[in-house]
Amino acid sequence: MPILEAPAPSRLRAKNAALDAWFTRCPNASPFSIALHLGWIDAEFADDDGVTFRALQTSRDPKVHHAHYAHNIPNLFRHGGNYPATWAQANGADTRVIGLSWKYQSNLILALPDSPVKTAADLKGKRLHLVRRPKEDIDFGYATALRTYEVALASAGLSLGDAEFVVHNIDRSLVGDRVQPGNPDYVSFNQNPGGSRGAENIWGLLNREADVIVGGHELVQVLGLHVVFDSQTIPVGDQGNNATPDTFAVNAGLIEEHPDFVARVYARSLQAIDWARNNPVEALRFVAKEQGRSEILASRVFGGNFLASLELNLDPGRIEILRSVKAFLLRHGIIPRDFDLDAWIDPRPLAAARAIVEERRRTPRYQAEIAPGAFRLPVAAAGAACRA
Numbered sequence: 001m002p003i004l005e006a007p008a009p010s011r012l013r014a015k016n017a018a019l020d021a022w023f024t025r026c027p028n029a030s031p032f033s034i035a036l037h038l039g040w041i042d043a044e045f046a047d048d049d050g051v052t053f054r055a056l057q058t059s060r061d062p063k064v065h066h067a068h069y070a071h072n073i074p075n076l077f078r079h080g081g082n083y084p085a086t087w088a089q090a091n092g093a094d095t096r097v098i099g100l101s102w103k104y105q106s107n108l109i110l111a112l113p114d115s116p117v118k119t120a121a122d123l124k125g126k127r128l129h130l131v132r133r134p135k136e137d138i139d140f141g142y143a144t145a146l147r148t149y150e151v152a153l154a155s156a157g158l159s160l161g162d163a164e165f166v167v168h169n170i171d172r173s174l175v176g177d178r179v180q181p182g183n184p185d186y187v188s189f190n191q192n193p194g195g196s197r198g199a200e201n202i203w204g205l206l207n208r209e210a211d212v213i214v215g216g217h218e219l220v221q222v223l224g225l226h227v228v229f230d231s232q233t234i235p236v237g238d239q240g241n242n243a244t245p246d247t248f249a250v251n252a253g254l255i256e257e258h259p260d261f262v263a264r265v266y267a268r269s270l271q272a273i274d275w276a277r278n279n280p281v282e283a284l285r286f287v288a289k290e291q292g293r294s295e296i297l298a299s300r301v302f303g304g305n306f307l308a309s310l311e312l313n314l315d316p317g318r319i320e321i322l323r324s325v326k327a328f329l330l331r332h333g334i335i336p337r338d339f340d341l342d343a344w345i346d347p348r349p350l351a352a353a354r355a356i357v358e359e360r361r362r363t364p365r366y367q368a369e370i371a372p373g374a375f376r377l378p379v380a381a382a383g384a385a386c387r388a
Contacts, residue, residue, distance in 0.1 A: 019051035019075060019258060023265075024068045026080030027290045028103050028246055029302070029309040031272035032265075033079065037286050038275065038375055040268045051261070069138055071095050075254045077265060081242035083334070085249045086326050087138035089344055090335040096255055096346035098266065099248035099312040100322065104305030107148040107241055109229035110219055111212045112205060120229045121156040123149075128163050129210035131201050133170045143334050144242045145214040150328070151238055152229040166210040170200060217301050218293070236317075240325040245318045255346060266353035267360070273310050274361075275370040280307060282375060314347050 023041075025033050035041050045053065056064055056076075067073045068080070071088035078085065079101075089095055111117045117126055128149050132142045150160055202223070205213045212228055219225050231239055248269075255262050276283035284306055288298035302309060322341065329335045360366040368374065 019261070021051060021053040021075040021077070021254070021261070022056055022064075022067070022073060023053065023077040024056040024080070025078065026243075026246070027287075027292070028080065028101075028243060029287045029306065030079045030101060030246065030248075031269040031276070031310050031312055032077070032248065033290060034276060034283060034286050034310070035268045035272040037290075038272065040271065040369070041265055044264055044268050069136075069140075071249065071251070074251055075258075077248075077250050079248045080246055081140055081144075082245060082247045082322060082325060083140040083143050083242045083329065084138050085247040086322075086329055087140075087335050090329075090337050090339055091137075094252045095249045095344075096252045097247050097249050097314075097322075097344055098255075098262070098346055098349040099269075100245040100314060100318040101248070101312050102245050102309060102318065103243035104232075104303070104309045105243070105301050106217065107144065107231040108215055108217070108220070108227050109148060109152055109212050110205070110215050110225040111228050112208075113224055113226055115211060115226060117211050117228055118226065119156070120152045121158070122228070123153055123156070123212065124158055124162045126163055126211040127166045127209070129201065129204040129213045130165050130167045131170060131204075132167055133172070135171065135173055138334070140242055143329065143332070146332065147241045147325075147328055148214045148229075148231060151231065151234060151241075154238070155229070155234050166204060168200060168204055218297065221297065221300075237321060237324075240321040240328070245322055247322070248312060250349070252346075255349060259349070259352065262349045263352035263356060266349050267356035269312060270353055270357045271360070271366070271370065273312065274357075275374070276307060276310050278370055278372045279375065283307075283310070312350075314345060314350055319345060 023032075023036070025036075027033075041053070045051075056068055059065065064073065067076060068078065069084040069088070070091070071078055071085065071093040078095075079099075085095065085097070109120070109123070117123065130142055130145055133139045146160075149163070153159055153162060201213050201215060202219065204210045205225075215225070220227060231241065231244075248266075250262060284298055284302075285295055287306075288295045291298065293301070299306070319341075326335070326338075326341055330338055
């Protein structure tokens with residue numbers, strides 16, 4: 001199966017009517033993504049008949065691409081940031097969260113090397129840079145930065161009112177930015193520092209219009225920026241943000257009408273965790289390539305927590321952090337209304353998937369598929385930048 005290409009449409013046995021199912025994911029560390037790259041989800045339904053299962057990115061329709069954020073088409077699996085998922089549910093998408101993962105990567109507040117801003121306490125009275133996209137339904141980049149500033153200031157006994165914000169408005173849509181020129185069939189949801197979002201953010205700092213920005217480790221490596229605040233240094237309960245936790249969400253109707261389909265997709269995702277434990281180097285290569293990072297940088301970003309980032313569950317602690325994140329989005333008007341978070345969580349697909357995996361673990365085929373060296377991503381392909 002070609003690496004980083006969407007699998008060919010698969011088939012699922014349908015009793016009553018054809019099912020057109022979709023999937024999408026953010027370029028984070030996720031077992032769902034690894035299962036796709038390994039070709040396992042395609043193989044799972046190779047002998048079934050009646051239903052297509054394909055990536056949103058294979059469509060030429062921008063409205064279909066927009067479902068990555070709005071979850072406004074039926075029968076969609078989405079693994080990615082919780083801000084779009086929460087916004088979609090608050091706007092009537094009727095989805096269910098069937099799993100949560102935790103992105104062990106830092107949200108950093110960065111300053112120029114010669115800046116007097118060295119710690120979170122130094123943010124008082126300083127100019128904090130924010131990029132806003134007013135045309136977006138859910139401006140998750142803005143929300144991520146705002147949340148990072150909020151928790152950083154709180155860690156020093158300060159609030160958002162203790163700083164000044166420099167806002168840079170972008171009059172474009174994210175979907176429009178991510179359609180590759182000359183190739184309407186290709187859309188990437190990757191966000192490289194060399195892409196438009198990263199450049200617009202960095203420019204405000206380099207021009208000294210602002211004292212700090214929110215960014216990632218790439219900017220520390222490439223530009224030598226100083227780390228003022230690292231979200232990994234505060235208590236886990238305070239780290240809630242767009243990717244902490246990431247949500248594995250699916251339409252509620254798909255669970256009710258095709259529970260076997262949902263459970264089998266989920267089971268293959270859980271199997272990918274077993275494979276990654278036995279093949280950590282190859283698993284990191286998948287994620288690095290999808291994120292447009294080198295393997296070395298990906299290793300530094302995750303530190304010793306890469307395999308932990310793949311864990312997919314409904315841990316009560318993660319659910320409570322998701323609840324605090326929803327409260328943040330509501331407090332700042334990023335979502336229009338509140339909803340019942342407990343009703344949003346559906347544990348049934350996870351329980352069914354775990355039962356499938358437990359049964360399959362006893363088979364030689366399963367053990368062969370997850371064995372060390374069972375799949376090798378060529379070293380020459382690793383670390384190549386994703387197109388964005």
